[in-house]
Amino acid sequence: MKIFATYNIKGGVGKTSTAVNLGYLAARDGYRVLLWDLDPQGAASFLFRVKPRVKGGGKGLIRGTRSIDAAIKGTDYNNLDLLPADFTYRNLDLLLDSAKRPTRRLATLLAPLKAEYDVVILDCPPSFSLLSESVLRAADLLLVPLIPTTLSVRTLDQLTGFVAELNGHRPDVLAFFSMIDRRKRLHLQIAAELPAARTDFAVTVIPALSVIERMSVQRAPVTAFAPRSQAARQYRALWGEARQRARLAMPGDGRGAG
Amino acid sequence: MRNGSREFVLESDARAGTDLLAAVASAHASGPGAALTWADSGSARTCRRMWLDTFDWRLYRAGLTLEQIARSGLAELVLTGRDGDVLATERMEDGLKPGWPGLLRELPAGPLRELLEPVAGVRALAPVARATSRVLEQRALNGDAKTVAKLCVDRMSVTYPGRAAAPARLTLVPVRGYQTQADKIGRALGALPGVSDGRMSALDTALAAAGARAGERPGKASAVELSPVMPAATAMAAILTALLDALEANVSGTIKDIDTEFLHDLRIAVRWTRSALKLCGRALPDGLARRFRPEFRWLGDLTAPTRDLDVYLLGFPDMAAGLVGATESELAPFHDHLIRSRMAAHAQLSRGLRSARFSRLTSDWRSELAAVRPARKRPMAAQLAAERIGTAQRQALTAGRLINAASPAESLHELRKRCKELRYLVEMFGSLHDPAQRWQAVRELKSLQDCLGEFQDAEVQTAEIRAFAAQMLADRSAPSETLLAMGEIAAGLARRQRRARSEFDGRFADFASPDSQARLAALTRTAA
Numbered sequence: 001m002k003i004f005a006t007y008n009i010k011g012g013v014g015k016t017s018t019a020v021n022l023g024y025l026a027a028r029d030g031y032r033v034l035l036w037d038l039d040p041q042g043a044a045s046f047l048f049r050v051k052p053r054v055k056g057g058g059k060g061l062i063r064g065t066r067s068i069d070a071a072i073k074g075t076d077y078n079n080l081d082l083l084p085a086d087f088t089y090r091n092l093d094l095l096l097d098s099a100k101r102p103t104r105r106l107a108t109l110l111a112p113l114k115a116e117y118d119v120v121i122l123d124c125p126p127s128f129s130l131l132s133e134s135v136l137r138a139a140d141l142l143l144v145p146l147i148p149t150t151l152s153v154r155t156l157d158q159l160t161g162f163v164a165e166l167n168g169h170r171p172d173v174l175a176f177f178s179m180i181d182r183r184k185r186l187h188l189q190i191a192a193e194l195p196a197a198r199t200d201f202a203v204t205v206i207p208a209l210s211v212i213e214r215m216s217v218q219r220a221p222v223t224a225f226a227p228r229s230q231a232a233r234q235y236r237a238l239w240g241e242a243r244q245r246a247r248l249a250m251p252g253d254g255r256g257a258g
Numbered sequence: 259m260r261n262g263s264r265e266f267v268l269e270s271d272a273r274a275g276t277d278l279l280a281a282v283a284s285a286h287a288s289g290p291g292a293a294l295t296w297a298d299s300g301s302a303r304t305c306r307r308m309w310l311d312t313f314d315w316r317l318y319r320a321g322l323t324l325e326q327i328a329r330s331g332l333a334e335l336v337l338t339g340r341d342g343d344v345l346a347t348e349r350m351e352d353g354l355k356p357g358w359p360g361l362l363r364e365l366p367a368g369p370l371r372e373l374l375e376p377v378a379g380v381r382a383l384a385p386v387a388r389a390t391s392r393v394l395e396q397r398a399l400n401g402d403a404k405t406v407a408k409l410c411v412d413r414m415s416v417t418y419p420g421r422a423a424a425p426a427r428l429t430l431v432p433v434r435g436y437q438t439q440a441d442k443i444g445r446a447l448g449a450l451p452g453v454s455d456g457r458m459s460a461l462d463t464a465l466a467a468a469g470a471r472a473g474e475r476p477g478k479a480s481a482v483e484l485s486p487v488m489p490a491a492t493a494m495a496a497i498l499t500a501l502l503d504a505l506e507a508n509v510s511g512t513i514k515d516i517d518t519e520f521l522h523d524l525r526i527a528v529r530w531t532r533s534a535l536k537l538c539g540r541a542l543p544d545g546l547a548r549r550f551r552p553e554f555r556w557l558g559d560l561t562a563p564t565r566d567l568d569v570y571l572l573g574f575p576d577m578a579a580g581l582v583g584a585t586e587s588e589l590a591p592f593h594d595h596l597i598r599s600r601m602a603a604h605a606q607l608s609r610g611l612r613s614a615r616f617s618r619l620t621s622d623w624r625s626e627l628a629a630v631r632p633a634r635k636r637p638m639a640a641q642l643a644a645e646r647i648g649t650a651q652r653q654a655l656t657a658g659r660l661i662n663a664a665s666p667a668e669s670l671h672e673l674r675k676r677c678k679e680l681r682y683l684v685e686m687f688g689s690l691h692d693p694a695q696r697w698q699a700v701r702e703l704k705s706l707q708d709c710l711g712e713f714q715d716a717e718v719q720t721a722e723i724r725a726f727a728a729q730m731l732a733d734r735s736a737p738s739e740t741l742l743a744m745g746e747i748a749a750g751l752a753r754r755q756r757r758a759r760s761e762f763d764g765r766f767a768d769f770a771s772p773d774s775q776a777r778l779a780a781l782t783r784t785a786a
Contacts, residue, residue, distance in 0.1 A: 049404035050435075073435030076397070076405040081434060219403075 001114045002246045004121045005139040005171070009155055011126035014145040014178035016043040017212055017222075019123035021235040022143070022242060024221040027080035029239075030251030031118040034072065034081045038092070038135070039125040042085030048075045049219050050084045057088035061109065062095040068109055077224065081117075089125070096130045103130065107138035107169075118251060136163060139171040141246040145178035145206070148190035160200060174245050176202035176238060202245075204237040262437065263342075264444045265456030266428040267463070278453075279396060279409075282446045294443070299395035299408070305329040307389045307414075309461045310358060312381035313511060313520065315473045320377045323461055326358075337370055342459070346370040359384035359516045380572060382517035386472070387464045388418035398443055406436035407443050414460070420468035427456055427463060484689045486640035489632030490541035493639035497686050498534060499627050501527045506620060512561075513608045518568040521607075525561050528554055533682045537646050541637065546626055553619045560610040566722065567600040569715070577747050584743030591740045595730050643687035644782040650680040651778050658766045667717050670762070674710035677703060684781060691781050699781050702765075702774040709758050709765045716755035723748050 004022065006015040016039070023035040037044035042052030050073045060066030072081050096102040110120055124135050136142065144159065146152040156175050163170055175198075177191045195201035206212075209231045211222055218225045223232045268278075279296045308326040311317045317324055321340035326333055335348040346369040350356075356364040359382040365371045374383075391414045398407040408431045414424040430447065432440030447453055458466065465472055482500045484493045505527035511520030532554045539547025574593060578586040610616060637645070654676040661669050684691075684700055691699075727744050730736035736744075768774060 049402045051402075071435075074405075074433035076433075 001110075001117055002119055002141070002248050003110065003139045004119065004141050004143055004242065004246065005124055005135045006121065006143045006145065007124045007132065007135060007139075007159075008144055008146070009126060009128050009159070010147075010152070013126075013147055013152075014206060014212075015039075015126070016047070016123055017215060018143060018145055018178070018206070018235075018238070019121050020044055020047050020215070021221045021223045021232075022239050023080055023119075023121045024077055024223050025236060025239040026119045026121075026243075027077055028223075029243075030079065031248070032079050032116065033119045033121065034083060034113060034117045035121045035123060036083040037085040037123050038089060038131070039085055039123060040087050040089040041125070042087075043216075044123045045082065045084040047215055047219055047221070048073075048082050050075070050082050052085040052087065054084055054086040054088075057086050058092050059088060059095055062092065062099055062105060064109070068113065076220075093130045096134060103133045103137050106131075106134040110138060119248070136166060136171055137169055141242060142171045142173045143242060144173060144175040146175055147179050148177045148187045148194075150190070153190070153194065156200075172245060173200045174202050174242060175200055176241075177205040179208040180205050181208050202238060202241045204234055204241055206231070206234050206238065262440075263429050263431040264440075266430070266447055266453050267456040267458070268426040268428060269452045269454060278447075278450065281450055282398075282443060293401045295399045295403075296409075297397045297399055297403075297405075299397055302392050302394040303329065304390060304392050307391055307460070307464075308358070308385050309387045309464070310335075310383040311386045311472075312378050312383060313508075313516070314381070314523075315386075316377050316379070316381060317374070317383075318386075318461075318472045322374075322377060323459060324374070324383065325461070335365070335370060337373060346373050359514075361517060380517060381519050384516065385418060387416065387461055387468070387470075389414045389416045389424070389464045398439070400436075400439065405433055407432050407440040409443075409447075412460075414464060414467075416464045416468045418468070419465070419470045422467040422469070424463050424467035427460065428453070429456075482686075482689060484639050484687065486638065486690055488639045490538070490637045490639050490642035491543065491630050491632045493642070493687075494534065494538050494541045495627045495630035498531060499624070501531045501534070502620065502624055502627065505531070509611055513611055515604060518572065521561060521565055521568065525558070525565055528558050528561065529678075530682055530686070532558060533679050534686060537650065537679055537683060538642060541642050543630060543633065546630075550619075550623060550626075553615075553623075557610075557616070557619065560607060563603040564600065564607045566718070567596060567603055570719065570722070571596055571600060577750065580750055581743060581746055584739065584746050588737075588739040588743040589747075591730070591736055592726065592744055595726060595735060599726075639687070640690055643683070643690055647680065647683045647687070647778070648782045650676065650683050651775070651782075654680050655770060655775070658770060661762070661766070667713070670710055670759075671714050671717070674707070674714055677707050677710060680778075681707065684778075695777075695780065699777040702769040702771070703778070706765045706769040709761050713755055713758035713762065716751045716758065720748055720751045720755070723751070 006019040006022075008015055016037075019035055019037075023033050027033045035044060035048075037052070040052075045052040054061065054066075054071045056066035056071075061068060061071065068083060072083050074080075075082050096105055099105050101108075106122070113120065122135055122139065124132065142159075142163070144156060146156060160173055163173060177187075177195075180187050180191055182188065191205050195203055195205075207230065209229070211226050211229045212231050214226075215222050222229060223235050226232055283294045283296060306328045308328075310324045310326060322345075323338045325336050325338070327336060328334075333350045335350070336344060337346045339345050348366060348368060348370040350366075361380075361382050362371055362374055362378055365374075391412050393410050393412045396409045396411070397405040398409065400406050410429040410431065412427045412429065414427065416422045416424055428447070430440060430444050448455060456463075462472060482496050484496065505524055508520045508524040508527070511517070512524050532551065535542075535547040535551050535554065539551070571593075574589075574596070578589050581589070654673065657669075657673040657676045661673060681700060681703060684696060684703075688696055723744055727736065727741055731741070
């Protein structure tokens, strides 16, 4: 089981769009996928038409009094399940703080799902907190969407610096430019220069396209309702890079019976 | 990724349309906040389905179903358990999938093969049913237009073992986390007229549509229902007809060489027939047994060489693995020799089974058995069974008691034959006895038979390996290291035989014990 996390300190950079589309593409490739909507705003849950509600809330999950298993909902797509958001997730930091080994809590909670899923995608809320640290400890690959500005790149450097200083498990980092506005010269310039100069950048960029915004109207991944669109093509290319970077085995490889 | 699906059958296909879905939505909507709509998942999918099993239904009897599903150039083998849970799958590209019938070793190594091996053993898998399914999927949507369950309407056209249209099957698959809604839909669906719970599996449905049934084993003599008071001639005709059914059912598989069990089962039917004619032939009309005994002896002799070589080849991996001084590769010329000999023997066997003599034998035998009428002064089935079992028991005891440390191997072989005859009689007249009592009665007999079988097999195989070595030496196909390796196998066989011989006295003593003999004697009393 490989754990991917879409993460950025900033909000509105395309984390949820990335999580939802990559989750759909992975499932379509034949991987058994679980997407955990960790953001109390519940955007990913909304896009999959699942009520953002978990029995027992975040407290039940973090303390282990409620099983993750019982909270999982099937989406409308084969092989793709969702662990919905819950408004109580806004308190996850506090809950983690009172848990044993808080930074390893997410990894511990996800470990029993190894037999059932090949891919887990964590859609993280925009923050830098105990939850973020727990995500970093659990994830194999951190997918970091960035709007091409100098400040965003600085934020990425801070993040990679923090990851490098972690003891024990450290996720690999794959940043990519998101919401690129082709009318903005700065966007184009940064997007053209940076990926070539760094090893933690994806070649693929996700442009700002109205079809991506239409996801909230269609309540479906753009890769599902507009598979021939430019947006879908870019997400497919990004998934290809992410899968390769995470060294994800072919679907079914090494999977036992049952 | 859970299933928990529920099956239904449409008794009338007219209901499979939109009116059925509307009726379910309407029944479902009777509860508070329970709006339900249906959405089409797109065009219908068509797939070719083939169910595989061994000739004697080993998978079915073990509660397993193996299905090959092919669509758009891809095929998948799916193994399910008794409750329909998927135990293992194996995907294959069209060009790479094995041709059926085929042995398990033709499947890629993996969980599917591992689960099948202990059940199917040496038997080949062959199609037991074929169908084409046209599946239309409908999605049940809640108020948020979220799919909460899927309903697959499967219209199956059966093409084998007969052509027929099966009743439409509905499979309601809940989406994970929406079981309550799916249960409600299931209840609404099950309550509609013309819809019934689908308790039969897809395989059973396909077979039933084609007028067939799973799990039937052809012509088992011990399964023939006899009545104690029926005339012995009628009972013998029924037993011998069942044996002829079994014999004929295995001819095609033997000629096509699908797996080694076809010949094995064919030989069992021949051996039982020969013993029945020898031991109970007098119950049949005058001259019938005398006329046919030489013909069945010919058939027994015809089938022996191939079976002997099969036994060698089936045991070859174990023999090779048991080598200490020699290596497995040194045995390769011997293995090649066995394969060549087996091919020649099988060609001869096939010629015999295709011959006019064989078809005359089976057709004449069937007509003679059908014409058997009880004569006035002949005994009843129970009397015949009691008398023959009693005699066979005494003969086995006498033959065994004559064996001492100096007895030659032939004496043990003779005893083995007497024990086999006794066992055949007990099994043949099995329906006249209580099954538990019968099992108890033959327990020690079985143990003695195993020991004698081990002794005799080692004896035969030792003689054979010497003959093979002489043959290979004569046609210069055996390097010296191969002959040495064969010598090591011969030594292993000698050890096996010595071990069996050393166990004989104890096993015979158990068989000859008053308790064991009393249990066997009880069969003759209940039968009489």
